[in-house]
Amino acid sequence: MPMIFETVVTTQSPAGEVHLAPMGIRYEGDEVLMMPFKPSRTLDNVLATGRAVLNLSTDVRVFAGCVTGRRDWPTLPLDGFAGRRLATALAHVELELVRPQDDALRPVLAMRRRREVVHRGFPGFNRAQAAVVEGAVLVSRLGMLPRDKVDSEMAYLQIAIDKTAGPHELEAWEWLCEAVERFHAGAQGAA
Numbered sequence: 001m002p003m004i005f006e007t008v009v010t011t012q013s014p015a016g017e018v019h020l021a022p023m024g025i026r027y028e029g030d031e032v033l034m035m036p037f038k039p040s041r042t043l044d045n046v047l048a049t050g051r052a053v054l055n056l057s058t059d060v061r062v063f064a065g066c067v068t069g070r071r072d073w074p075t076l077p078l079d080g081f082a083g084r085r086l087a088t089a090l091a092h093v094e095l096e097l098v099r100p101q102d103d104a105l106r107p108v109l110a111m112r113r114r115r116e117v118v119h120r121g122f123p124g125f126n127r128a129q130a131a132v133v134e135g136a137v138l139v140s141r142l143g144m145l146p147r148d149k150v151d152s153e154m155a156y157l158q159i160a161i162d163k164t165a166g167p168h169e170l171e172a173w174e175w176l177c178e179a180v181e182r183f184h185a186g187a188q189g190a191a
């Protein structure tokens with residue numbers, strides 16, 4: 001199995017509207033493979049413009065924010081590439097679509113790495129950041145996962161939050177916990 005890396009993908013609609021989405025990607029030789037589930041604005045934007053920007057970021061507020069309705073993160077324009085990068089990205093990669101492979105559920109977008117730019121160094125692994133990314137995956141799948149699993153995994157992830165989080169991780173974690181509570185409250189109301 002090739003490794004999957006969790007990134008934030010920035011795309012733009014043909015009208016120039018910026019869209020951010022956390023996305024797991026694979027590196028295959030010189031290419032980046034993106035696998036958006038349909039329906040997806042990221043997919044629509046890449047098919048329409050042929051471009052995307054991969055943001056490598058430790059600002060986990062963006063991951064937690066995007067899955068809890070907070071998508072408005074500062075972005076910056078790029079030199080000679082019609083796209084925008086996340087302002088807090090440690091590095092970004094400009095991507096051009098080379099091979100869209102359609103699928104009823106999950107198309108694969110093979111993209112060529114046009115240019116990579118490093119903006120600041122990687123400070124090291126932080127367990128709370130990893131916990132927020134895991135929590136964001138859980139929140140993006142609340143409708144598909146049993147409540148027990150969500151609760152027990154959130155309780156386990158809380159340990160890394162308590163031991164190693166900074167202010168950004170605490171804020172992101174709070175958004176995720178609120179989203180889980182809201183979902184469960186809604187699910188109970190509907191039952």
Ligand SMILES: Cc1cc2nc3c(=O)[nH]c(=O)nc-3n(C[C@H](O)[C@H](O)[C@H](O)COP(=O)(O)O)c2cc1C
Nearest residue numbers: 006021022023024035036037040041042136137140
């Ligand atoms: C860490 C992480 C990884 C994700 N990876 C994917 C992915 O590979 N494909 C996908 O369709 N959605 C993925 N998601 C969920 C999307 O970010 C979310 O559903 C998003 O809204 C995609 O739809 P959009 O392109 O319409 O924004 C991921 C979410 C998180 C938190």
